[in-house]
Amino acid sequence: MPHLSVVVPAYNEEQRLPRTLARLHEYYEAQDYSYDVTVVSDGSKDRTAQIVTEFAKEHPAFRLIDYTPNRGKGYAVRTGILAAEGDLILFCDADLATPQEETEKLLPHMEAGADIAIGSRPLRESQLDKHQPLYREMFGRLSNKLIQVLAVRGIKDTQCGFKMFKKHVGHEIFKRCKLNEFGFDFESLMIAKDMNFRIDEVPIRWLDQEGSKVVLMRDGPRALRDLVKIRMWGKARRLTIREDD
Secondary structure (H helix, E strand, O other), rough: OOOEEEEEEOOOOOOOHHHHHHHHHHHOOOOOEEEEEEEEEEEEOOOOOHHHHHHHHHHOOEEEEEEEEOOOOHHHHHHHHHOOOEEEEEEEEOOOOOOOHHHHHHHHHHOOOOOOOEEEEEOOOOOOEEEEOOOHHHHHHHHHHHHHHHHOOOOOOOOOOOEEHHHHHHHHHHHOOOOOOOOOOHHHHHHHHHOOEEEEEEOOEEEOOOOOOOHHHHHHHHHHHHHHHHHHHHHHHHOOOOOOO
């Protein structure tokens, strides 16, 4: 059985983390495969790092990566994935909007030859138990249309925070990723397409969670700017290995 490394980016998540860490431990301890969990505290100003440190003292499969200042979710995910050593690497959001048992829907795709398996909410078989507010859902649909046109044709949901990579694939992609903010999702998949990696979209169960760190009026224009920018870079520049931060 493969060893699974789980990466959880976190910024000021002291309210959610106790429940999230307990659920991750409960779920993965019950599986047949081995695992580890890395929480990346992205310059958190609350008790995020302390909570993870205390939990890790009693649960050796868990560890913390902590740095300052805040650099953005893309930077946190990149840091965690490049530090991961499992045969498979899964990154998931700290709110567990995609329940952890959905891991078992991604694994068969990896076993069948996929390099990357991603949770996808728009698929007909997906189960959205709790929708986002209408304005966020409409913005998400519009964003996905733009991303398909400009960046990743054929992928219906680039932004779902539940993606699994083979270790070497994740490392090859993320050492080339340059975006530190929310655009890293479509950047990483665009690079994966450039490198001819196989990407499987997988229907999942998903529940909207309150407390999103995405501010539409701020992050929407930034994401659009980044989308146009990486499109204009061209394949050669996208595949250039990132210089150290």
